[in-house]
Amino acid sequence: MRKGFCTETAALLFCFAIIVTCRNGLAGEVNAGLQQRITDLENELREVKQAIGREPAAAQGRLPVWSTLDVQFSGYIKLDASYDSTDMNTGNYATWAESETGNQNDNMFNMTANQTRLRLVFKGPEVAGAQSSGKVETDFYGNGAGENKAGILVRHAFIKLDWPDSDCSLIAGQTSDLASPLAPETLNYTVFWNVGNIGYRRPQLRLTKGISISEGSRLKLEGAAFRSIGRAAPGLAATDDSGEDAGYPGGAARVSVAIRRPGGEDFVVGVSGHIAGEEAGNSSKHYKSWFVGLDMTAPINKALSLTGEIFNGQNLNQYFGGIGQGVNTATLKEIKTWGGWVGLKIKPGSLPQWRFNINAGLEDVDSGDLSVAVAPAAPQRKYNRAVSVNAIRSFGKHLEVGLELTDWLTKYKGAASGDGYRAQASLIYTF
DSSP states (O other): OHHHHHHHHHHHHHHHHHHHHHHHHHHHHHHHHHHHHHHHHHHHHHHHHHHHHSOOGGGGTOOOSSOSSEEEEEEEEEEEEEEESSOEEESSSEEEEOOOTTOTTOOEEEEEOTTOEEEEEEEEEEETTEEEEEEEEEEEEEEEEETTEEEEEEEEEEEEEEEGGGTEEEEEEEEEOSSSOOOOOOSSSSOSBTTTBOOOEEEEEEEEEEEEEETTEEEEEEEEEEOOOOOOSTTOOTTOOTTGGGOSOEEEEEEEEEEOOTTSOOEEEEEEEEEEEEEOTTSSOEEEEEEEEEEEEEEOSSSEEEEEEEEEEESOGGGTOGGGOOEETTTTEEOEEEEEEEEEEEOOTTOTTEEEEEEEEEEEEOGGGOOOOOTTSOOOEEEEEEEEEEEEEEETTTEEEEEEEEEEEEEETTEEEEEEEEEEEEEEEEO
């Protein structure tokens, strides 16, 4: 009995010794692995701290991942839904009412997100003593394959050099026209184009010089050479551009005065115009495009502001004038036109989240420059008028909802008028 007990005890002690030995060996391996991992993490942390404390990579000759410049990305997402009581050109947006000859009260419904905009603004280093900057902005009203396959449209793509000490700047690239620079605030994408508001965007080289005329008031002189664009001249092939074929750029100028109002926005009045040419393909037929206009921004008080423009000119279809008509292809004559618009902006102090706009515009084409269309040609437009009112409600800094009602009347030469109303609702999310 005693001998068996001793044997069993010895066996137990031997097993215990083996277990302890294995455990200690395994623990040692685990501890060694953990220690190595801790060391690796400490080294990685040390590298991160050193990277944070370094100078920017550009200073060491290495380019950052995105850009060497200060770049700001912004824009908005916009959904528009509209109902038209008659056939409107073009549908997603409105520029005139189609003739109701044989097509009376042809109502329409549209919904689109094509006005969504993406914007990059660049702030660069000093160049030749000037502060450099730039801007690229697009929307989706390009020539896409379908309503749900929109194409990208380049709105702005330019560089700008500012010499603040001289109150002088230079813009090179595509941006809004220098002449007739204002636009009413509308939910409709085309801001009264072809109904009193002219001007678009095109490649240009623009120089601006400011001159102080009194304390707080400023005279501004602007001039630009721009890419003349045309397409409406007769005898052109589908790939021809009558503006390009002119062989020289268009020119624009504007003189304006901004008068400082204590405690309020500046009162601004400007006179502007342009002159450009077109040539019909390989022929010797030349067409002139010109206009002169007056623009005004007149703040009344903190809640009310009045803006407007008036113009007179010819061959302005590429500038959203002439109700989309530039040259009469039957008579080979430029089409003369005049028009204007006025807008009242209301921002009630008691309703800071709301703003309202009342806009009215018209364009009157010289009827003598038009011809009575022979079917199947479209009738020529001689008068276009629109009156709109909208209300826009902000929900915080990023979300806006708006409703706009517009009454349209378009008259034609030798055809029935088109008239009706457009109701549009918009949801806008800015970022």
